[in-house]
Amino acid sequence: MQNIPCEERLHKGPVAICECLQSIPCNPCADACPRQAITVAEINDCPVIAADNCNGCGLCMLHCPGLAIFVVDHTYSQEQALVKIPFEFLPLPKVNGSVEALNRSGECVGLAQVIRVQKSPNKTNVLWLAVPHELAMEVRAIRLQKEQ
Amino acid sequence: MIDTDVLVIGAGPAGLLAATSAARAGVNVLLVERSERLGGQLIKQTHKFFGSRDEYAGERGIAIAARLVKETEEQAGITTWKNAAVAGIYPDGVVVIACKDSFYTVRPKKMVIATGAAEKTMLFPNNDLPGIYGAGALQTLMNVYGIMPGKRILMVGAGNIGVIVAYQLLQAGVEVAGVVEAAPRVGGYAVHAAKLARYGVPIYTSHTIKAAHGEEYLTGVTVAKLDECWQPIEGTDRYIAVDGLCLAVGLTPLTELCWQAGCEMRYVAELGGYVPLRNAEMRTTKPDLFVAGDAAGVEEASAAMVEGKIAGLSVAADLGCMNVTNELEHAKKQLSALRAGPASAKIRSGLSQILIGEVS
Numbered sequence: 375m376q377n378i379p380c381e382e383r384l385h386k387g388p389v390a391i392c393e394c395l396q397s398i399p400c401n402p403c404a405d406a407c408p409r410q411a412i413t414v415a416e417i418n419d420c421p422v423i424a425a426d427n428c429n430g431c432g433l434c435m436l437h438c439p440g441l442a443i444f445v446v447d448h449t450y451s452q453e454q455a456l457v458k459i460p461f462e463f464l465p466l467p468k469v470n471g472s473v474e475a476l477n478r479s480g481e482c483v484g485l486a487q488v489i490r491v492q493k494s495p496n497k498t499n500v501l502w503l504a505v506p507h508e509l510a511m512e513v514r515a516i517r518l519q520k521e522q
Numbered sequence: 523m524i525d526t527d528v529l530v531i532g533a534g535p536a537g538l539l540a541a542t543s544a545a546r547a548g549v550n551v552l553l554v555e556r557s558e559r560l561g562g563q564l565i566k567q568t569h570k571f572f573g574s575r576d577e578y579a580g581e582r583g584i585a586i587a588a589r590l591v592k593e594t595e596e597q598a599g600i601t602t603w604k605n606a607a608v609a610g611i612y613p614d615g616v617v618v619i620a621c622k623d624s625f626y627t628v629r630p631k632k633m634v635i636a637t638g639a640a641e642k643t644m645l646f647p648n649n650d651l652p653g654i655y656g657a658g659a660l661q662t663l664m665n666v667y668g669i670m671p672g673k674r675i676l677m678v679g680a681g682n683i684g685v686i687v688a689y690q691l692l693q694a695g696v697e698v699a700g701v702v703e704a705a706p707r708v709g710g711y712a713v714h715a716a717k718l719a720r721y722g723v724p725i726y727t728s729h730t731i732k733a734a735h736g737e738e739y740l741t742g743v744t745v746a747k748l749d750e751c752w753q754p755i756e757g758t759d760r761y762i763a764v765d766g767l768c769l770a771v772g773l774t775p776l777t778e779l780c781w782q783a784g785c786e787m788r789y790v791a792e793l794g795g796y797v798p799l800r801n802a803e804m805r806t807t808k809p810d811l812f813v814a815g816d817a818a819g820v821e822e823a824s825a826a827m828v829e830g831k832i833a834g835l836s837v838a839a840d841l842g843c844m845n846v847t848n849e850l851e852h853a854k855k856q857l858s859a860l861r862a863g864p865a866s867a868k869i870r871s872g873l874s875q876i877l878i879g880e881v882s
Contacts, residue, residue, distance in 0.1 A: 396712040399824070399860045400572040402580030417574050418863025437580040439570035440713025463693055480722025496582070498570070515720040 379425035388430020388447035392421050394440060406437040435460045436498045446510045455510035461501045466491050467518055475505055476515040483512050526552040528837050529617060529630035531608050531779065534562020535823045536815025536830035537636035538590040543834030545599035547843040552628060554606040554619055560594065561587035562638055564823065566661040569686050573824035576856050611783045632810050632837040635780055636830060639773035639794060639816035647733040653740030657687045657770035664694050672766025676743060677701040679770035680725055685710040687770060689717050699764050700724040702731060702745055704752060732759060734767060743767055773820045783811055792872030793819030799876050802854060803836035804829055812837055821869055828857045
């Protein structure tokens with residue numbers, strides 16, 4: 375897949391992963407980035423993230439209409455990576471609780487711990503999830519566990 | 523008889539932009555809207571919009587509606603009538619409007635028709651059972667009135683409306699049984715389809731609805747796989763138990779007023795049906811009549827807003843406003859940029875069949 379930062383960058387700290395691979399007329403991510411790390415040359419071009427300029431702040435995630443940007447941080451801890459996902463459902467999961475971690479096909483690939491729930495005025499909230507390092511590029515959604 | 527510089531018919535994204543652009547340039551506008559709210563379809567679009575900053579991309583449709591309505595209400599020179607339906611356009615240019623149990627006659631110098639589009643439907647047995655909705659009706663119930671349209675719903679159509687509304691159903695707490703699409707591939711944007719996929723909603727491409735079932739209301743549907751000639755393949759029938767079925771199978775321009783006014787019309791499948799011929803300034807073959815938004819050809823709301831702006835500025839230029847040229851050129855470039863990509867290939871093909879040079 376294009377647009378994935380190199381291994382070296384991935385292990386330096388949080389960075390945005392843009393899963394927007396189809397040419398559509400859209401560029402709010404580029405406008406949202408305070409560090410000019412995202413380029414959409416022509417409005418129908420796919421965004422390109424200059425990973426070295428990106429600090430993983432996640433502002434682009436709030437503005438992406440396709441909910442197609444995620445932040446991955448492999449420096450979170452020895453055992454776990456942090457994955458930030460955009461979340462537009464209610465109820466919100468509980469901080470420190472555990473949720474089912476879903477991959478791009480909606481399959482449960484394990485449990486994720488909810489580290490933080492970042493509420494946004496535009497209602498695209500961001501969930502900070504701790505997952506095993508090997509799942510950082512898999513986990514893209516969550517499901518609340520029953521009885522929670 | 524009421525005289526006005528400009529009559530704008532329809533207060534969706536195209537009509538609101540036409541009205542504010544024309545009024546800002548200095549002409550008087552009468553804006554008439556059939557429903558009781560301004561904003562058109564935007565008032566039920568809870569998702570964030572694509573496009574660029576110029577079309578408020580990244581904002582939700584409902585937020586864009588609020589912004590456009592506020593701008594319209596604050597703009598001097600605009601008179602707004604709600605619950606006002608245009609009943610007819612006479613050959614001498616007089617327009618009859620039905621409003622509050624009365625008829626009013628209006629004589630505008632220029633007119634912008636921004637009446638939007640109507641949903642297409644599908645033929646299959648029992649397609650009139652309660653529980654079967656058009657995507658627009660379902661969004662109105664759910665997002666305007668807060669009514670849950672069903673517990674388990676199947677979506678038909680994987681264009682942008684189908685995949686977006688299917689996601690809104692999930693957000694409302696409805697179980698989405700799947701999305702059925704007759705074409706061999708998803709027509710909507712890949713990012714919207716991906717949102718459904720990661721919550722486990724299956725998309726059945728090359729499938730269709732064969733029949734709906736139920737006595738007093740919908741209890742299930744039969745779907746079947748289609749061959750390369752779009753014919754159901756025998757032995758592939760499958761029953762899916764649902765209490766709701768949502769049809770998102772396309773829109774067709776609402777052009778009755780264009781027909782009545784005598785605009786030259788052409789059937790263009792890529793634009794959703796019959797549309798008026800028009801030039802780059804949105805002027806139809808009737809020199810005083812302009813068109814904008816889905817009535818000019820079904821497209822995205824971002825394009826409708828820019829078309830509305832172009833129509834409003836063109837009308838103002840016609841009426842002698844001198845200072846709109848730059849803004850008009852900017853809007854035309856903005857629209858070309860939006861339509862430059864592969865996602866707009868169909869639109870470009872459609873437009874090439876109806877674009878005309880200057881009307882003499």
